[in-house]
Amino acid sequence: MSGVVRVRLDLSYDGTEFSGWAKQAGGRRTVQGEIEDALRTVTRSATTYELTVAGRTDAGVHARGQVAHVDLPREVWAEHRPKLLKRLAGRLPKDVRVWALREAHAGFDARFSAIWRRYAYRVTDNPGGVDPLLRNHVLWHDWPLDVDAMNEAARGLLGEHDFAAYCKRREGATTIRTLQELSLVRGDDGIITATVRADAFCHNMVRSLIGALLFVGDGHRTPDWPAKVLAAGVRDSAVHVVRPHGLTLEEVGYPADELLAARSVEARNKRTLPSAGCC
Numbered sequence: 263m264s265g266v267v268r269v270r271l272d273l274s275y276d277g278t279e280f281s282g283w284a285k286q287a288g289g290r291r292t293v294q295g296e297i298e299d300a301l302r303t304v305t306r307s308a309t310t311y312e313l314t315v316a317g318r319t320d321a322g323v324h325a326r327g328q329v330a331h332v333d334l335p336r337e338v339w340a341e342h343r344p345k346l347l348k349r350l351a352g353r354l355p356k357d358v359r360v361w362a363l364r365e366a367h368a369g370f371d372a373r374f375s376a377i378w379r380r381y382a383y384r385v386t387d388n389p390g391g392v393d394p395l396l397r398n399h400v401l402w403h404d405w406p407l408d409v410d411a412m413n414e415a416a417r418g419l420l421g422e423h424d425f426a427a428y429c430k431r432r433e434g435a436t437t438i439r440t441l442q443e444l445s446l447v448r449g450d451d452g453i454i455t456a457t458v459r460a461d462a463f464c465h466n467m468v469r470s471l472i473g474a475l476l477f478v479g480d481g482h483r484t485p486d487w488p489a490k491v492l493a494a495g496v497r498d499s500a501v502h503v504v505r506p507h508g509l510t511l512e513e514v515g516y517p518a519d520e521l522l523a524a525r526s527v528e529a530r531n532k533r534t535l536p537s538a539g540c541c
């Protein structure tokens with residue numbers, strides 16, 4: 263691919279007015295669509311250069327530390343590189359920003375080279391509701407929440423498991439993931455921030471995990487209940503997928519440059535649990 267340069271983009275967006283990351287039929291507004299349109303316009307290209315993203319976010323979900331890549335013809339990159347970031351800033355709508363553009367290291371793939379994604383989910387149990395200035399980023403839960411009980415429940419979900427009970431199944435896709443961190447802290451402002459980090463996430467996984475923990479926090483279930491749901495391996499009607507606006511993709515982690523290509527190959531392999539049998 264000597265005629266092409268892979269460019270890494272670091273970006274953020276407020277997901278409130280977007281129908282998610284991925285382009286969709288029917289003219290719905292998406293983050294991918296806005297950036298690709300802007301990139302085509304500022305490079306004066308007839309071609310739309312397609313973005314690959316670290317994690318596709320759903321409608322209403324925000325991102326502070328999203329990562330994507332795009333393959334540009336070498337001559338396009340050479341011509342526009344010095345002013346591309348500023349021109350994108352002038353062309354993009356105000357609810358999406360590209361903060362950095364740089365030539366990626368050999369083997370880099372925004373999606374498959376990632377070794378973890380870190381999300382934050384924010385919720386308040388303030389009886390008065392959510393601060394109007396934060397209403398698009400914080401969920402209101404109208405029951406008092408016991409953060410210690412929620413953290414106790416969270417510890418039972420850590421590690422590598424089949425998270426089928428907390429994921430919306432997709433044909434041919436595995437639901438085996440390694441949950442590296444799940445912890446909650448109440449800030450001085452009363453807002454509870456859940457930090458959720460895993461090697462990857464399946465569809466609705468974070469919002470389902472938070473839904474289960476909220477049910478523990480408000481006393482409807484005991485702290486051992488989320489782990490029991492996980493072990494059962496099937497969706498439980500009591501696990502609610504909480505609303506998307508409290509969720510933000512905060513950061514994506516990558517290995518050292520020399521390990522990027524190997525990680526990209528590894529991540530494409532379909533996973534099985536070590537104890538999984540044939541029948």
